[in-house]
Amino acid sequence: DAGVTQSPTHLIKTRGQQVTLRCSPKSGHDTVSWYQQALGQGPQFIFQYYEEEERQRGNFPDRFSGHQFPNYSSELNVNALLLGDSALYLCASSPGEDYGYTFGSGTRLTVV
Amino acid sequence: EDQVTQSPEALRLQEGESSSLNCSYTVSGLRGLFWYRQDPGKGPEFLFTLYSAGEEKEKERLKATLTKKESFLHITAPKPEDSATYLCAVLYGNNRLAFGKGNQVVVIP
Numbered sequence: 001d002a003g004v005t006q007s008p009t010h011l012i013k014t015r016g017q018q019v020t021l022r023c024s025p026k027s028g029h030d031t032v033s034w035y036q037q038a039l040g041q042g043p044q045f046i047f048q049y050y051e052e053e054e055r056q057r058g059n060f061p062d063r064f065s066g067h068q069f070p071n072y073s074s075e076l077n078v079n080a081l082l083l084g085d086s087a088l089y090l091c092a093s094s095p096g097e098d099y100g101y102t103f104g105s106g107t108r109l110t111v112v
Numbered sequence: 113e114d115q116v117t118q119s120p121e122a123l124r125l126q127e128g129e130s131s132s133l134n135c136s137y138t139v140s141g142l143r144g145l146f147w148y149r150q151d152p153g154k155g156p157e158f159l160f161t162l163y164s165a166g167e168e169k170e171k172e173r174l175k176a177t178l179t180k181k182e183s184f185l186h187i188t189a190p191k192p193e194d195s196a197t198y199l200c201a202v203l204y205g206n207n208r209l210a211f212g213k214g215n216q217v218v219v220i221p
Contacts, residue, residue: 004155033209042116042199042211043156056206090155092209100146101209103155 004029004104006091012110013081021076021107025093031055032074033101034066035090043090049074078109086111115139118200118212125219128189133215135200136182144203145183147176149196150214156199159185190219 005024013019025032031050035043045058049068068074072093078085088108092101119134137145144163148156160169162178169176173194175186185198197214204210 006155031207035211040213042118042201042213044211045209048207056208058208088153100158100161102158103148105155106153108153 004091004093004102006089006104006107008107009105010108010110012112015081015083015111017081018077018079019081019109021078021089021091021109023074023076023091023093023104025072025074025091026102029093029095029102030072031094031096032068032072033092033094034074034076035092036060036085037088037090037106039087046076081111083111085109115210116200116202116212118198118215120215121213122216123218125187125190125217127191127219127221130186130188130190133185133187133198133200133217134182135185135212137200137202137210138181139202139204139210141204142202143207145178146201146203146209147174147183147185148199148201150199151196159198185215187217190217192219192221195219 007022033048034046037043047057048055052068063079065077088106090106091104094101147159150156160176165180173188177184197216199214201211
């Protein structure tokens with residue numbers, strides 16, 4: 001049973017560019033959340049998608065946007081990249097409220 | 113302000129030396145508390161979910177407990193393979209998950 005799959009695993013971008021990260025949730029999971037994890041810190045909530053709608057959002061600027069597709073997969077888009085956007089981006093899925101979240105291995109984004 | 117605080121930030125243990133990690137939280141309307149293990153460069157791996165004060169869960173050398181304001185992760189007779197960062201997260205409000213910064217554990221053979 002495949003867990004949460006994220007692509008790509010590593011990415012290097014130049015300041016000012018745009019990036020798209022992708023996530024396929026675990027089979028049977030319909031809720032997808034995205035997190036940013038800086039080195040030595042805990043994951044910070046970016047936003048959550050359910051039924052193709054953004055259900056809630058953390059304290060991240062509008063440069064961070066997302067999408068969920070009918071098959072529950074999701075994308076995270078970041079525009080006008082800053083050096084401070086360098087981090088591990090994690091996708092997590094769950095089968096509904098109050099259940100444990102399954103995380104992917106993450107995408108390591110480096111902005112130079 | 114921090115909603116989830118984990119202590120100690122870092123811990124070095126001799127193999128077999130039992131210890132406990134603490135996670136305190138200030139959110140209201142707690143719906144669940146999760147413990148995850150994270151290895152360097154990897155995503156968090158789910159360990160336990162606790163829903164109500166007094167609840168306990170065990171898995172191999174790990175045991176998690178929950179009170180009204182904090183949770184403990186007890187590591188009994190740890191082995192080097194237990195070296196990892198342990199993350200605590202609370203589910204509250206409208207299905208929002210907030211993480212602490214983690215407890216970095218190193219077990220020395």
